[in-house]
Amino acid sequence: MILYLVRHGIAVDRTDPKCPPEAERPLTAKGVQKTRSAALGLEALGAKPDVLISSPYVRAAQTAEIFAEALGSSPEKIRVSEALKPAENPATILNEISRLRAKEVMLVGHAPHLDLLVSHLAGARGPFTSLKKAGVACLEQASGHGRWELRWILTPKLLRDLAD
Amino acid sequence: MILYLVRHGIAVDRTDPKCPPEAERPLTAKGVQKTRSAALGLEALGAKPDVLISSPYVRAAQTAEIFAEALGSSPEKIRVSEALKPAENPATILNEISRLRAKEVMLVGHAPHLDLLVSHLAGARGPFTSLKKAGVACLEQASGHGRWELRWILTPKLLRDLAD
Numbered sequence: 001m002i003l004y005l006v007r008h009g010i011a012v013d014r015t016d017p018k019c020p021p022e023a024e025r026p027l028t029a030k031g032v033q034k035t036r037s038a039a040l041g042l043e044a045l046g047a048k049p050d051v052l053i054s055s056p057y058v059r060a061a062q063t064a065e066i067f068a069e070a071l072g073s074s075p076e077k078i079r080v081s082e083a084l085k086p087a088e089n090p091a092t093i094l095n096e097i098s099r100l101r102a103k104e105v106m107l108v109g110h111a112p113h114l115d116l117l118v119s120h121l122a123g124a125r126g127p128f129t130s131l132k133k134a135g136v137a138c139l140e141q142a143s144g145h146g147r148w149e150l151r152w153i154l155t156p157k158l159l160r161d162l163a164d
Numbered sequence: 165m166i167l168y169l170v171r172h173g174i175a176v177d178r179t180d181p182k183c184p185p186e187a188e189r190p191l192t193a194k195g196v197q198k199t200r201s202a203a204l205g206l207e208a209l210g211a212k213p214d215v216l217i218s219s220p221y222v223r224a225a226q227t228a229e230i231f232a233e234a235l236g237s238s239p240e241k242i243r244v245s246e247a248l249k250p251a252e253n254p255a256t257i258l259n260e261i262s263r264l265r266a267k268e269v270m271l272v273g274h275a276p277h278l279d280l281l282v283s284h285l286a287g288a289r290g291p292f293t294s295l296k297k298a299g300v301a302c303l304e305q306a307s308g309h310g311r312w313e314l315r316w317i318l319t320p321k322l323l324r325d326l327a328d
Contacts, residue, residue, distance in 0.1 A: 045322075121292070128286035129314050150293050153316045158209075161326050 003097070003121075003139045003148075004047060004106040005114045006067060007131040009035035009156075011059035027062045031133070034156050035063050038134040039070030041159030047071060047138075049106035053097070055084035057110070063134065064108040084109035090117040121148040132156055167261070167285075167303045167312075168211060168270040169278045170231060171295040173199030173320075175223035191226045195297070198320050199227050202298040203234030205323025211235060211302075213270035217261075219248035221274070227298065228272040248273035254281040285312040296320055 010031030012019050019025060027035065052073060054064035065075045083093035084107060094117070097105055107114070114137070115127040121139055122128075131137060134156040141148045154162070174195030176183050183189060191199060216237060218228035229239045247257035248271060258281070261269055271278070278301070279291040285303055286292075295301060298320040305312045318326070 044325075119286070119288075122283070122286060122288050123290060123292060124283075124286050124288035126287060128288075128312065148292065150314075150317060152318060152322065153314060154318075154322075155316060158316065158318075158322075158326065161208075162322065 001097075001100075001102065001141045001143075002104045002151075003141070004042070004049060004104070005117060005131065005137045005139070006063060006106060006108045007111050007114055007133055007135050008055075008057070008059040008063040008108060009038075009066070009134040023057045026058050031059075032062070032066065034160075035066045035134045036070065037160035037163060038136065038156040039067040039159075040163035041154070041156075041161070042067065042136055043070045043072070044163050047104065047106075049073065049104040050102040051097075051100055051104075052078045052106045052108070053081050053084065053093075054078050054108040055086075055110060056080050056082060057085070060084065060108045060110065064106075067106065067108065084113070086110040086113050088113060090120045093117065094120070118150065122150060129153060134159075165261075165264075165266065165305045166268045166315075167305070168206070168213060168268070169281060169295065169301045169303070170227060170270060170272045171275050171278055171297055171299055172219075172221070172223040172227040172272060173202075173230070173298040175297075187221045190222050195223075196226070196230065198324075199230045199298045200234065201324035201327060202300065202320040203231040203323075204327035205318070205320075205325070206231065206300055207234045207236070208327045211268065211270075213237065213268040214266040215261075215264055215268075216242045216270045216272070217245050217248065217257075218242050218272040219250075219274060220244050220246060221249070224248065224272045224274065228270075231270065231272065248277070250274040250277050252277060254284045257281065258284070282314065286314060293317060298323075 011025040138151040175189040232239045302315040
């Protein structure tokens, strides 16, 4: 299984007086634009997720929609999981995806939750990555055993450059 | 400090009857070409290592020269360290670079030695990467404390695409 971990794009700042509640903060116009460029980079890399799962928060759901569109996947197919909420234990979403029969899975969520997930999969004691907004990490689990390998990590800038 | 870990390019196969002893295996013509493309990708990313250290093995030394040239650094400045030989403990080279006053350091060596170094820096129990030949991992240590962060990992193909 190949796993793409995508952090949501730039969202309206918490200090903005017009900022809605935490779960409803939307992407900014710049956030939408940068997320789209990053998603096109992932498309250029040939990513074809069979399953897309998003955190229920608005900024993640919007990010998942942008990636689904860029990757030629239907936004209606995006699943929502409470296990991708920022404060969840990374083991919960892993347990969820371990039951899937999918070759490529994309998870759209938050930091440091996704960084904790990377460190959990790598067997590290704590996080050693800081996924950027609209950044992506790609991990692969060889069939037949449980070891995960980190194939690459890309910032949104690198993804954009790959799309050009 | 920013650390670039570079695995040597494709070398003459051990099963080739004309293959010289292990430490002297040179890059193949294809290896030179792919290594150069990867190095140009790293140049496009703005890498400017102050210090380049190579394993003494020929395939690593040649890779270091190609990267030095692409990055506008003088090949004469490449240092050689026994601590980058395949069977060395990763802690040895870390100890060496910890004494450097450099902003960006490039290490050119072997797998799985460099993968062990990544896992050591990430605080993992064992390797969770498989650096490709001419692939590069970039780690950063924030000043003032010892924690290393994995910024990105790139395959030679991605590096080549970034150079275009």
